Amino acid sequence: MAEPLLEIAGLAKSYGALAVTAGVDLAVLPGEIHALIGPNGAGKTTLVGEIAGEVMPDAGHIRFGGADITRLPVHARACLGLARAFQITSVFPGFTAAENVALAVMAARRRTFRLLRPAAADRSAREDALALLREVGLAARADTPASGISHGERRALELAMALALRPRLLLLDEPMAGTGPAESAAMVALLERLKGRYAILLVEHDMEAVFRLADRISVLVAGRVIACGTPDAVRADAAVKAAYLGEEA
Numbered sequence: 001m002a003e004p005l006l007e008i009a010g011l012a013k014s015y016g017a018l019a020v021t022a023g024v025d026l027a028v029l030p031g032e033i034h035a036l037i038g039p040n041g042a043g044k045t046t047l048v049g050e051i052a053g054e055v056m057p058d059a060g061h062i063r064f065g066g067a068d069i070t071r072l073p074v075h076a077r078a079c080l081g082l083a084r085a086f087q088i089t090s091v092f093p094g095f096t097a098a099e100n101v102a103l104a105v106m107a108a109r110r111r112t113f114r115l116l117r118p119a120a121a122d123r124s125a126r127e128d129a130l131a132l133l134r135e136v137g138l139a140a141r142a143d144t145p146a147s148g149i150s151h152g153e154r155r156a157l158e159l160a161m162a163l164a165l166r167p168r169l170l171l172l173d174e175p176m177a178g179t180g181p182a183e184s185a186a187m188v189a190l191l192e193r194l195k196g197r198y199a200i201l202l203v204e205h206d207m208e209a210v211f212r213l214a215d216r217i218s219v220l221v222a223g224r225v226i227a228c229g230t231p232d233a234v235r236a237d238a239a240v241k242a243a244y245l246g247e248e249a
């Protein structure tokens, strides 16, 4: 097996007496879509927060690209290539789709180089933004204000903004939440196109999407990973059926 890009060991976080992540071990391999599923309140969002650096764990370790990032702040993790999308949104509704992505492109560049003059920088940020909008299927909406696009298109826009950070790992928190069947199908198709080019940790309640997209699935129940494996292995796992998937599987 390839060396994991993200490696979590014994990660624990309690709020008072409630152990929300109770010693989580999890590894995401380069280029894989790794889904994290589990019932409401299992600790998925908290775990993603710990990985992104928004929630400090009480114990355990997080390694990313071989470096220990357990105590690094959010922006330092972002610089290393960890990008989170969907739960924290920073879309400016009055700006066009292209302007929103160009802002993300410029924010990412500020970290790396300041060589271009302002006008040239703006032009090349727009070019990069248009390329990213093409990548997520939003090219036709480039000059539409973000306030005028559909919910599903906004999700794609947020994804383009996350991709502007040139991530090595995308943390996707419920990309299908609040979307209708057609928009969900479009998001699944988009993630299928991205598959293999980025490692993705996908938290999602839409089991059809999860079982279609994931290379591997980890099942979190009451703060613990009770199973991890291929979709077929997880679907057949007796403990998973009992604790979560039940007849859905």
Ligand SMILES: Nc1ncnc2c1ncn2[C@@H]1O[C@H](COP(=O)(O)OP(=O)(O)OP(=O)(O)O)[C@@H](O)[C@H]1O
Pocket: 015, 018, 020, 038, 039, 040, 041, 042, 043, 044, 045, 046, 047
């Ligand atoms: N800041 C906090 N303070 C106290 N309790 C918290 C805090 N954050 C989360 N919790 C509790 O931790 C538990 C796990 O929450 P979390 O949101 O991580 O679960 P989840 O698996 O993402 O759930 P869902 O699928 O419903 O989004 C819940 O019981 C929640 O109330």
